[in-house]
Amino acid sequence: MVTDLAIKDYRPRIADGILRKKLASAGAVVIRGPKWCGKTETALQAAKSALMMQDPDEKGNNLLLAEARPSLLLQGEKPRLLDEWQEAPQLWDAVRFAVDRERAKGQYILAGSATPTSKPSHSGTGRFAFMDMLTMSLAESGDSTGQVSMARLFEQGGEGIEAHSDSTIETVAALTCRGGWPAVALDEVSEASLETAYEYLTAIAEEDISRPDNVARNSQYARVIMREYARCTATQTTHATIRKDLKSRGTELSRETVDTYIATLRKLYVVQDLSAWEPSLHARSRITKTPKRHFADPSIAVAALGASPASLLKDMSTFGLLFESLCVRDLRVYAQPLSGEVFHYRDETGLEADAVVVLRDGSYALFEMKMSARLVEEGAQSLKKVADKIDTGVMGAPSFCAVLTPGGYAYRRDDGVYVIPITCLGA
Structure with a gap:
């Protein structure tokens, strides 16, 4: 199932199959790569709900929630996409905790075009799978x-x-x-x-x-x-x-x-x-x-x-x-x-x-x-x-x-x- 945010004329990517496999093996998948390479659109093909951290209408409120109650930002049908999650690094620990609690595969997709400078409290070992994307071959x-x-x-x-x-x-x-x-x-x-x-x-x-x-x-x-x-x-x-x-x-x-x-x-x-x-x-x-x-x-x-x-x-x-x-x-x-x-x-x-x-x-x-x-x-x-x-x-x-x-x-x-x-x- 694809979210309503996904484009309708999406061109299939090699990364699509890789993402499906990683969602089947881990509670959360982190997609890394340069901006404009298509991370969000690829993630939306697999996601059933999405949090867009750079949405100007919601960014301020989302940042406040990330500080006060990050678990609220994780609510939604799974897999849930957290796009540009590095804008609120607290989401990493919130996802790690949620994965531990839910004990299910393929719950979250974290997509980002930059490495956050603040390190999370926990590495996420055993909870997160990682996937690197490039531009189109x-x-x-x-x-x-x-x-x-x-x-x-x-x-x-x-x-x-x-x-x-x-x-x-x-x-x-x-x-x-x-x-x-x-x-x-x-x-x-x-x-x-x-x-x-x-x-x-x-x-x-x-x-x-x-x-x-x-x-x-x-x-x-x-x-x-x-x-x-x-x-x-x-x-x-x-x-x-x-x-x-x-x-x-x-x-x-x-x-x-x-x-x-x-x-x-x-x-x-x-x-x-x-x-x-x-x-x-x-x-x-x-x-x-x-x-x-x-x-x-x-x-x-x-x-x-x-x-x-x-x-x-x-x-x-x-x-x-x-x-x-x-x-x-x-x-x-x-x-x-x-x-x-x-x-x-x-x-x-x-x-x-x-x-x-x-x-x-x-x-x-x-x-x-x-x-x-x-x-x-x-x-x-x-x-x-x-x-x-x-x-x-x-x-x-x-x-x-x-x-x-x-x-x-x-x-x-x-x-x-x-x-x-x-x-x-x-x-």
Whole structure:
């Protein structure tokens, strides 16, 4: 049953099935993710009643009730959605207590676009399940055919995959700039849809950057830091280097300032770095542990750089990094139903895999992202070298290796490495 607040033309999301499973296993489910990514609409598909904490007509009264009698805000048909619950962190403990008392699964959904600064009295261990949401993947928005299933690749090795995408590099440039924002992801790419990421960036810099802890922050600092972060997309740039680069461009900020702004962007789920994978290797080699820098959606980086589809096509180096970020977002979405996580691998010799999808059972797959058919061979050779370096006696062999491209044909090379257009990939 869907509440009356839910939109009628809702486009199904991969997160829908994940939410149903988590509601069946825990008393409450916490949905986390950047604003505008669709958390509320997804939650409303499963909820039977809802408390909207940011409803201007009720916000004042709701905040007062959260202080005096939070249990009153939990009344309603279950599952009950508490949207933007972090506006009243007391709701966490109220839900935890209610779950203990009611002893039933699937009672509450808590959705929020920021991490509250005040910690609850109890962690909620055993009562809460957690679910992370991103913007729409290309398969969800209909911009990928979804013919090549990640689940099938893991289960069967993808033998004999056959798929084709008509997407061109120009198409992928436009999709990277538009992003996966549900408000525009189902529309044709247009000048209006390309503005959404710019509007998002403005909202973060001028309003949201100060909200998680109610500390006033400088919107210009937020903008220049996000711009510098965007320049580091898909690289292992350190915060110290970011400060140094800011200084070279005329903005000198202290270590504390830069670290605090980035930490706040992380609390808002705007920044979502890719951690390093640390497999067991049969050859001695030090693995670099610095995360790769990514925004929740590649269009945020595009907006921070002041870029457009046309400018990306004139700067293929930058476009290549943003294409990698686009692929990482989609891999994260497609890995979720498999209880998978996405990492990156790089060692001191420079050998790397742009992404590594690791499932809960220990199986894993290696990915490289390449912008043209000419570079596929380079990507495949790199993946084979990484695979050869892994101690398969401990880790097992990779389930598969794949080079992701913008468009064209999906096929299996003679050496076993798959070539898959990101516009053919799906869950």
